Each structure stands twice: as C-alpha cells, then as structure tokens.
Amino acid sequence: MKRFLVPLAAVLTLALACAASAGTLDDVKNKGFVSAGVSGKVPGFSAPDQDGVWRGLDVDFCRAVAAAVFGDPDKVKFVPVTTKERFTALQTGEIDVLSRNTTWSLERDAAQGIDFAGVLFYDGQGFMVSKKLGVKSARELDGASICIQIGTTTEMNVSDYFAAHGMTFKPVVFESADEATVIYDTGRADVYTTDASGLAARRTTMSNPDEHIILPEIISKEPLGPAVRQGDSQWSDIVRWTLFALINAEELGVTSANVDEMLKSENPAVKRLLGLDGNLGEQLGLTNQWAYNVVKLVGNYGEIYDRNVGPATPLKLERGLNALWTNGGLLYAPPVR
Amino acid sequence: MADPATPEPKGPSRLLHDRRWRAVIAQAAAFALVAALLACAGLNMARNLERAGIASGFGFLDQVAGFEISQTLIEYSRASTYARAFWVGLLNTLAVSAVCIAASTVLGFLLGLLRLSPNWLAARLAGVYVEVVRNVPLLLQILFWYIAVLNPLPPPRQALDLGGVAYLCNRGLVLPWPQWERGGLAVGLALAAGLALAWGFAAWARRRRVRTGRSLPVWRLGALLAALPPALAWALADARVEWSIPALSGFNFRGGGTVEPEFIALALALTLYTAGFIAENVRAGIQAVPRGQIEAAASLGLRPWRVMRLVVVPQAMRVIIPPLTSQHMTLVKNSSLAVVIGYPDLMSVFAGTTLNQTGQAVEIIAITMLVYLAVSIVISLIMNWYNDAMALKGR
Ligand SMILES: N[C@@H](CCC(=O)N[C@@H](CS)C(=O)NCC(=O)O)C(=O)O
Numbered sequence: 001m002k003r004f005l006v007p008l009a010a011v012l013t014l015a016l017a018c019a020a021s022a023g024t025l026d027d028v029k030n031k032g033f034v035s036a037g038v039s040g041k042v043p044g045f046s047a048p049d050q051d052g053v054w055r056g057l058d059v060d061f062c063r064a065v066a067a068a069v070f071g072d073p074d075k076v077k078f079v080p081v082t083t084k085e086r087f088t089a090l091q092t093g094e095i096d097v098l099s100r101n102t103t104w105s106l107e108r109d110a111a112q113g114i115d116f117a118g119v120l121f122y123d124g125q126g127f128m129v130s131k132k133l134g135v136k137s138a139r140e141l142d143g144a145s146i147c148i149q150i151g152t153t154t155e156m157n158v159s160d161y162f163a164a165h166g167m168t169f170k171p172v173v174f175e176s177a178d179e180a181t182v183i184y185d186t187g188r189a190d191v192y193t194t195d196a197s198g199l200a201a202r203r204t205t206m207s208n209p210d211e212h213i214i215l216p217e218i219i220s221k222e223p224l225g226p227a228v229r230q231g232d233s234q235w236s237d238i239v240r241w242t243l244f245a246l247i248n249a250e251e252l253g254v255t256s257a258n259v260d261e262m263l264k265s266e267n268p269a270v271k272r273l274l275g276l277d278g279n280l281g282e283q284l285g286l287t288n289q290w291a292y293n294v295v296k297l298v299g300n301y302g303e304i305y306d307r308n309v310g311p312a313t314p315l316k317l318e319r320g321l322n323a324l325w326t327n328g329g330l331l332y333a334p335p336v337r
Numbered sequence: 338m339a340d341p342a343t344p345e346p347k348g349p350s351r352l353l354h355d356r357r358w359r360a361v362i363a364q365a366a367a368f369a370l371v372a373a374l375l376a377c378a379g380l381n382m383a384r385n386l387e388r389a390g391i392a393s394g395f396g397f398l399d400q401v402a403g404f405e406i407s408q409t410l411i412e413y414s415r416a417s418t419y420a421r422a423f424w425v426g427l428l429n430t431l432a433v434s435a436v437c438i439a440a441s442t443v444l445g446f447l448l449g450l451l452r453l454s455p456n457w458l459a460a461r462l463a464g465v466y467v468e469v470v471r472n473v474p475l476l477l478q479i480l481f482w483y484i485a486v487l488n489p490l491p492p493p494r495q496a497l498d499l500g501g502v503a504y505l506c507n508r509g510l511v512l513p514w515p516q517w518e519r520g521g522l523a524v525g526l527a528l529a530a531g532l533a534l535a536w537g538f539a540a541w542a543r544r545r546r547v548r549t550g551r552s553l554p555v556w557r558l559g560a561l562l563a564a565l566p567p568a569l570a571w572a573l574a575d576a577r578v579e580w581s582i583p584a585l586s587g588f589n590f591r592g593g594g595t596v597e598p599e600f601i602a603l604a605l606a607l608t609l610y611t612a613g614f615i616a617e618n619v620r621a622g623i624q625a626v627p628r629g630q631i632e633a634a635a636s637l638g639l640r641p642w643r644v645m646r647l648v649v650v651p652q653a654m655r656v657i658i659p660p661l662t663s664q665h666m667t668l669v670k671n672s673s674l675a676v677v678i679g680y681p682d683l684m685s686v687f688a689g690t691t692l693n694q695t696g697q698a699v700e701i702i703a704i705t706m707l708v709y710l711a712v713s714i715v716i717s718l719i720m721n722w723y724n725d726a727m728a729l730k731g732r
C-alpha cells in the first residue's frame with residue numbers, strides 16, 4: 001500500500017489547496033503585502049532604477065493598491081513575470097495583481113481565468129526600425145525580419161497587418177525583451193515591434209537610442225491595464241476603484257502636494273473621495289481613508305504619468321489618448337459616490 | 338504450479354491460492370486504483386478549471402492559429418490550425434535533434450579515439466576540448482554561438498559570398514534551393530529506398546565475408562545501389578527541378594532556401610556540447626576492452642587502425658551504447674533550450690505561443706510532456722535493438 005500513499009497524498013493536497021483559498025483581500029492582509037506581477041524590464045513602466053528601487057507607471061499603480069489596502073505604498077512585493085508566464089502566475093495565486101503592459105482582450109478576459117480592472121494606459125502597436133534602413137512607413141516593410149516577444153498580442157497583430165497589406169515577414173520570437181532588444185540592436189532583425197510605449201521604453205535601453213525611429217503607423221488597439229484572478233469581485237473592485245480614484249483625483253485637482261489642504265474643501269465630490277463623507281471605503285472592505293492614502297502617498301494619475309513616462313522623462317510620451325476626457329483624452333472614471 | 342502435497346482448493350477461491358493468479362489480480366487491482374486516481378484527479382481538475390474560468394478541452398486544436406512561424410518544414414500559414422502549428426514545432430524539434438544526434442555521435446567517436454591516440458598533442462587537445470565543453474553550461478554555449486558568433490555576421494547587403502550562389506549573413510545561410518515542378522516525392526522516396534538497399538547489401542556482404550572470407554568492394558557497389566533507384570525514378574517520373582537562386586531584394590534575400598541562424602547556433606552548440614560527453618563514453622568503452630585483445634589482434638599482424646575497427650570498437654560498443662542512448666535522449670530534451678534564441682521548436686511554438694494565445698496550460702503541457710516522453714522511448718527502443726544486434730552472440 002505504501003506505493004500508493006505518495007500519489008494519494010499529492011491528490012489530496014491538491015484538492016485541499018484548491019478548497020482552502022479565501023478571499024484575496026484577507027490573504028493579502030494576512031501576509032502583509034500585495035504581491036504584484038510586473039515586467040521589470042520596461043523603463044517607465046516597471047524596472048528597478050540604479051539604486052534598486054522599482055520605478056514606473058505599472059509599479060506605481062501597484063503601490064497605489066498597497067496604499068489603499070494598508071495605507072503604506074511600500075507593502076508590495078514586485079515579482080517580475082515574463083509575457084509567457086504572466087497569466088499562469090495570476091491563476092495560480094503567485095501574484096495578486098498583474099500590472100505589466102498587458103492588453104485587455106476578449107480571449108484573455110474569457111478564457112484565461114482573469115479579469116481586467118480597467119485601462120491604465122491606452123496604447124497601440126508600433127514598429128521601430130534603424131534610421132539607416134531609410135524606411136519611412138510600415139508599408140515598406142515587405143520581406144523584413146521582425147523581432148517579437150512570445151505570448152503577446154503583438155504576435156497576432158503583426159501577422160494580421162502583414163496579411164492585410166499583402167506583405168510577408170520573418171518572425172524571430174523571443175521570451176524576454178532583453179534578448180529581443182539585443183537581437184534587434186545587432187541587426188539580426190530589421191524591425192522591433194511591440195506596444196508603442198514599449199518601443200519608446202526599450203529604445204532607452206539600446207546602445208544608441210537616437211539611431212532608431214518609431215514608424216507612424218499604429219496597427220492595433222492595446223488598452224493596457226491591471227488584471228486580477230477571476231471570481232473574487234471584492235478584490236477586483238478594490239483594484240478597479242484604486243484606478244478610478246487616481247483618475248478622479250486628477251480630475252478634481254487633488255494632488256499629493258495639496259491633498260491635506262483639500263481636506264478642507266467644500267466640494268462634495270472631493271469630500272467623498274477623501275473619505276470625509278459617507279463610508280465608501282468601508283463598502284470596499286477598506287478604510288474610508290483609502291483614496292486619501294492613495295493620493296497622498298503615490299499621487300494622482302497625472303502625477304504618476306508625468307513622473308514615469310511623461311514629456312520630461314526619457315520616454316517623452318505626450319498624454320494623447322491618456323489625457324482626461326475633459327482634455328480631449330479617453331480617461332473617464334465613474335464617480336466615487 | 339500448485340503444491341502437490343496440499344489438496345487443490347475448488348471454486349473461485351482457487352484463484353486466490355494460485356500464485357500466478359494472485360499476481361495477476363494484484364496487478365489488475367493496482368492498475369485499477371491508479372486509473373481511478375488519475376480519473377479522479379482529471380475530473381477534479383476539470384471542475385476546478387471551470388470554476389476558475391479557465392478554458393479547457395482539446396477543441397482549441399482546430400482553431401486558427403493566426404501567428405507566423407519562421408521555419409516550417411511542412412506547409413503552414415497564419416490561417417493554419419493550432420494542431421498544424423504543433424506539428425511544425427514538433428518537426429523543428431525533431432529536425433534539430435536528428436541533425437545533432439548524427440553529428441555529435443560522429444564527432445564524439447572521433448574525439449574519443451583522438452583522446453586515446455598515441456599522438457600526445459592530439460590527445461591533449463581532445464582532452465582540453467572535452468573538459469571545456471562539458472564544464473560550460475549549455476545555455477551559455479548556445480548564447481555564445483548565437484550572439485557572439487552568428488549575430489555579428491554582416492547584414493544581407495554585405496553578405497559573405499560563397500561562390501556566387503550561397504551567402505552567409507546575419508540572416509543565416511542562404512542557399513540555392515531545388516523547386517520540384519514534378520517528381521520530387523518520387524525521387525525522394527526512391528533515394529530512401531536506395532539507401533536502405535545499400536545498407537542491406539552492406540550487411541549481407543559482411544555476413545558473406547565472415548562466412549567465406551571473401552570481401553566485396555562494398556563502398557562502390559553500395560553507392561551504385563543507392564544511386565540507381567533515384568535515377569530510375571527521375572527518368573520514369575520525368576522529374577523537373579528548378580533551382581531557385583537567392584538574390585538580394587529590399588531587406589533580404591529572395592528565393593533560395595535559408596538555414597536560419599537560430600538553427601545553426603542551436604545545432605552547433607548542441608552538437609559540440611553532446612560530442613564532449615559522447616567522447617568520454619567512447620573513451621571509457623574502449624578502455625574497458627582488455628589489453629590482451631589488442632595485443633592478440635596486433636600479434637596477428639593487423640594494422641592499428643584495423644585492430645581498432647575490427648576488434649576493439651565492436652567490443653567497446655557494448656559498453657558505449659547504453660550511455661550513448663542517454664546522451665541522445667538528453668540531447669532531445671536539451672533542444673528545448675531553443676526557446677532562448679527564438680528557434681521555433683515545440684516549446685516555443687506550442688508550449689509558448691499557443692499556450693499563451695489559448696490559455697490552455699494543462700492540456701498543452703500534458704501533450705508536450707507526452708511528446709518528449711514518446712521521443713525518448715522511441716530512441717531507447719532503437720538503441721536497445723541496436724544493442725541487441727551488437728551484443729556478443731552465443732554467450
Ligand atoms: N500589450 C501586449 C504586449 C506586451 C509586451 O510585449 N510587453 C513587452 C514590451 S512593452 C514587455 O513587457 N517586455 C518586457 C519583458 O519581457 O519583461 C500584450 O499584452 O500582449
């Protein structure tokens with residue numbers, strides 16, 4: 001019988017492990033930190049700086065979640081996951097939130113056991129080429145070798161685009177952005193393609209960033225946003241409303257610098273956001289200071305954007321689609337009430 | 338079987354007392370238990386997957402893949418199915434494995450013999466090679482060939498010209514490629530038949546030599562036998578072949594066939610690495626042959642080379658084959674490191690892209706594991722058969 005004990009035990013543990021998972025919020029509170037899946041290799045979105053401090057838009061979003069839950073933006077552990085591993089890492093509970101240049105698509109939402117909390121960055125896929133090639137448009141790329149990252153929407157979009165325009169290409173598919181960049185940089189591939197923001201980010205890591213241009217064509221919609229495991233609506237609400245709080249704060253003019261002054265504001269929307277009216281935070285399972293903590297400790301959406309990817313950073317990205325709806329952009333958050 | 342001293346029990350209980358039957362029943366029970374456990378685990382998993390909102394089942398295999406693959410040995414396009422992509426990936430894995438198994442075995446034998454060579458310099462050089470190659474991680478060697486050797490090759494427009502028909506550049510080795518208008522398949526099959534014929538003939542000639550002591554010009558006759566069927570097929574099928582010659586156009590070469598740098602780097606690294614291990618196996622096998630055998634052979638007046646070929650190697654083979662088998666199996670598994678340099682093998686195409694696009698990790702990982710298992714089993718079956726053929730008869 002001893003021979004059967006081992007497999008039996010394995011099956012049992014498996015079954016028990018599945019049954020024992022409580023709500024994510026409780027899990028997170030018990031372990032004392034949010035486990036956040038990030039890329040780790042995309043400057044401006046998520047990468048450690050020279051001092052080993054994590055920086056980026058995706059990273060700051062996770063800090064905002066930690067601030068909402070714990071009132072402490074540092075209670076977050078960043079776990080670098082590759083494009084290939086990211087969904088499995090979320091499904092298996094290794095991470096509580098995935099914030100890693102991830103495109104919201106139907107297949108991912110429906111078949112991968114995950115839920116998207118919203119859009120943190122509106123993007124689209126672009127192409128980068130060396131200036132030396134003298135190419136001005138993506139329509140001139142027939143026959144090119146194209147460097148792609150495995151397990152991305154990129155892989156599909158580029159096939160669609162080339163087929164639609166009667167062109168052919170040779171894919172060279174890598175697991176990590178580092179290898180993809182090196183291979184593109186050394187000339188094995190003519191083109192590097194990913195989200196336009198990713199191109200701007202990866203360009204900063206190349207041996208000679210000025211030698212490369214991003215072609216004008218944007219060939220897809222890539223709404224990048226945080227995702228959580230499917231089936232825990234409390235946790236997905238928390239992540240979703242953290243995002244909305246960041247956007248609403250910018251719309252209401254609440255910043256990390258003026259948030260304490262704003263506590264005296266007579267504007268009812270500001271009072272609700274900062275937890276002076278009602279018990280909105282408690283309805284989420286948090287404290288009523290949740291959004292105050294987010295803005296105070298991390299900043300509003302605009303601050304996070306400018307600090308990480310805005311015109312004053314090496315990425316030099318204008319707000320564009322990511323401006324507030326009141327400024328002609330797409331950012332529009334439901335009201336905190 | 339039953340003990341004649343004790344009376345034979347009657348009825349079904351008799352089965353329990355018969356040792357043979359008892360064994361069968363125990364095995365069947367164990368099998369049933371394992372099957373039940375597996376079924377239970379499978380059902381449980383399916384339920385959990387559904388609860389977690391993760392797609393399951395094998396229906397995805399018929400869906401359109403929608404992505405391109407750089408090296409395809411069979412017809413494939415973005416409109417093909419995931420099942421087709423699976424075959425493309427598998428064939429790519431098998432292709433690089435087959436090339437490397439053949440090349441590393443030949444190179445390994447040469448190196449193993451060199452290590453034992455009386456020539457001090459040759460033996461030392463072979464020794465250094467084996468030590469270096471076996472002690473540097475394979476992953477590093479793959480990256481070395483890919484990033485340090487092949488990538489710095491000039492771009493297509495400055496490609497190294499190999500005789501005006503083939504080119505070497507950072508896009509790979511571009512070669513003239515035959516394009517069959519008709520008869521390609523017939524000629525290919527006939528060539529395979531010819532090779533089989535030649536091999537059979539060589540085996541027969543050897544047996545004849547052992548029996549009668551008379552030898553035949555095996556190489557020349559064999560070559561003739563191998564060449565005959567394809568030539569015949571060519572004539573009969575009225576084969577037409579057009580050679581597509583590569584020419585620069587825009588970014589890249591058009592026409593011809595390309596051996597991708599990813600394939601070259603992977604094949605080089607796997608071959609050179611595995612050859613180091615095989616060399617050691619060969620050396621050990623040869624050293625296991627008693628010295629007396631060599632001395633006896635030499636005293637018969639055989640030249641050293643013939644002593645090696647006719648006396649030492651056949652005996653050494655019995656020691657060499659088992660570890661050689663495991664080297665070959667390891668090589669196939671090591672080929673999955675392809676994914677780091679973007680060679681589209683099974684791991685990259687199926688357990689990578691397909692897994693990510695469909696989200697069906699459980700099914701895809703299970704299929705992938707079964708495939709590697711099956712390949713290993715096939716290799717070990719072939720090698721066992723070969724081992725039996727090589728084993729000393731009449732012992
Ligand atoms: N948004 C696309 C593409 C994501 C993607 O390819 N991201 C790349 C470039 S921005 C990346 O994160 N690379 C860094 C890494 O692999 O760590 C998706 O979700 O599939």
